[in-house]
Amino acid sequence: MDERRTAIVTGALGGIGRAVAEALTAANYVVVLVDINTEEGTTLAARLNGHFVAADLAQRRDCRRVVDETIDRFGRVDVLVNNAGFQHISPIESFPEDKWDLMLAVMLTAPFLLTKYVWPHLQAQHWGRVINIASIHGQVASPYKAAYISAKHGLIGLTRTTALEGGNHGITVNAICPAYVRTPLVESQIAAQAESRHISADTVIEDVMLAPAAIKRLIEPAEVAALVTYLCSDAASAITGAALNIDLGWTAR
Ligand SMILES: NC(=O)c1ccc[n+]([C@@H]2O[C@H](COP(=O)([O-])OP(=O)(O)OC[C@H]3O[C@@H](n4cnc5c(N)ncnc54)[C@H](O)[C@@H]3O)[C@@H](O)[C@H]2O)c1
Incomplete structure (x- = not known):
C-alpha cells in the first residue's frame, strides 16, 4: 500500500x-x-499516477462512494479539497428553482457530506486538511448570482464551524476566496459579456469584471493551487478557520 x-x-x-x-x-x-467526465478523468489520473472517481456530487450516494473508494484503494485519506462548482446568472424573480437546488447540492451539501465522511479518518490519524474553494463571492455579493453567492457564503460558514471542531484533532479547515481565475468557467462568462455588450474581451476584463480590483488581470489557476499546497504543508498548521482572499485587492476598499 x-x-x-x-x-x-x-x-x-x-x-x-x-x-x-x-x-x-x-x-x-x-x-x-x-469529476463527472469519465474518459478525460481516467486519462488525467493516469498521467498523474492518481485515481479517478466518476461521481455526480449532487448525489449523496456518490459522495459516500468517493470516500469509500479512496479508503478501499489507498487505505487512507489525508486531504480533501472541495472545489467542484459552477455558476448560473439570473435575476431572483426568474431564478430557476431546480438550478438553486442543484447549486446548493454541489457547492454546499457535497462539501458537508465529504467533510463528514473523511472526518473519522482524519481524526484517527490526528492530521488532516480540508480546503474549501469558496470565492470572493463568499465574502461579498454581486447581483444575479443568488445561488452561487448563497452557497459560497455557506461554505465559509461550514469552514469556520469545522475548523473549530478539528482544532483538537490536528485537522485544519480553510477556505480560499479567489476573484476571477482564468478557467473555462470565466472564459465563457467573458465571451458572453463581450457579445451582449458589444465590447472586446479585454474591455470586459478590465472595465466590467475587474472594476473593483486594484490589479487588473485574471488570476492563474496555479496561483490558487500554490495556496492549496501551502495550506496542506506542516508550515501552515496554525492557519485554520480562515477565509483567505486571492482577490487582486477587490475587497481592500
Ligand atoms: N474561475 C473563477 O474565477 C473562480 C473564482 C472563484 C471561485 N471559483 C470556484 O472554483 C471552483 C472551480 O472553478 P473552475 O473555475 O475551475 O470551474 P470549472 O468549470 O473549470 O471546473 C469545475 C469542475 O467541477 C465539476 N463539477 C460540476 N458539477 C459537478 C458535479 N455535480 N459533480 C462532480 N463534478 C462537478 C465540473 O465538471 C468541472 O470539471 C468552483 O467551486 C468555483 O466556484 C472559481
Missing part, C-alpha cells in the same frame, strides 16, 4: 481543480480526482 498522503480533489477536470491535482501530485500526494 502507498505510504504517501492521499488527497481527494473534486471538480478535478476543471481549471482550478486540475491545477490543484497537478500541484499536489508534484508535492508527493496521491491524488484522487473526482
Whole structure:
C-alpha cells in the first residue's frame, strides 16, 4: 500500500481543480480526482499516477462512494479539497428553482457530506486538511448570482464551524476566496459579456469584471493551487478557520 498522503480533489477536470491535482501530485500526494467526465478523468489520473472517481456530487450516494473508494484503494485519506462548482446568472424573480437546488447540492451539501465522511479518518490519524474553494463571492455579493453567492457564503460558514471542531484533532479547515481565475468557467462568462455588450474581451476584463480590483488581470489557476499546497504543508498548521482572499485587492476598499 502507498505510504504517501492521499488527497481527494473534486471538480478535478476543471481549471482550478486540475491545477490543484497537478500541484499536489508534484508535492508527493496521491491524488484522487473526482469529476463527472469519465474518459478525460481516467486519462488525467493516469498521467498523474492518481485515481479517478466518476461521481455526480449532487448525489449523496456518490459522495459516500468517493470516500469509500479512496479508503478501499489507498487505505487512507489525508486531504480533501472541495472545489467542484459552477455558476448560473439570473435575476431572483426568474431564478430557476431546480438550478438553486442543484447549486446548493454541489457547492454546499457535497462539501458537508465529504467533510463528514473523511472526518473519522482524519481524526484517527490526528492530521488532516480540508480546503474549501469558496470565492470572493463568499465574502461579498454581486447581483444575479443568488445561488452561487448563497452557497459560497455557506461554505465559509461550514469552514469556520469545522475548523473549530478539528482544532483538537490536528485537522485544519480553510477556505480560499479567489476573484476571477482564468478557467473555462470565466472564459465563457467573458465571451458572453463581450457579445451582449458589444465590447472586446479585454474591455470586459478590465472595465466590467475587474472594476473593483486594484490589479487588473485574471488570476492563474496555479496561483490558487500554490495556496492549496501551502495550506496542506506542516508550515501552515496554525492557519485554520480562515477565509483567505486571492482577490487582486477587490475587497481592500
Ligand atoms: N474561475 C473563477 O474565477 C473562480 C473564482 C472563484 C471561485 N471559483 C470556484 O472554483 C471552483 C472551480 O472553478 P473552475 O473555475 O475551475 O470551474 P470549472 O468549470 O473549470 O471546473 C469545475 C469542475 O467541477 C465539476 N463539477 C460540476 N458539477 C459537478 C458535479 N455535480 N459533480 C462532480 N463534478 C462537478 C465540473 O465538471 C468541472 O470539471 C468552483 O467551486 C468555483 O466556484 C472559481
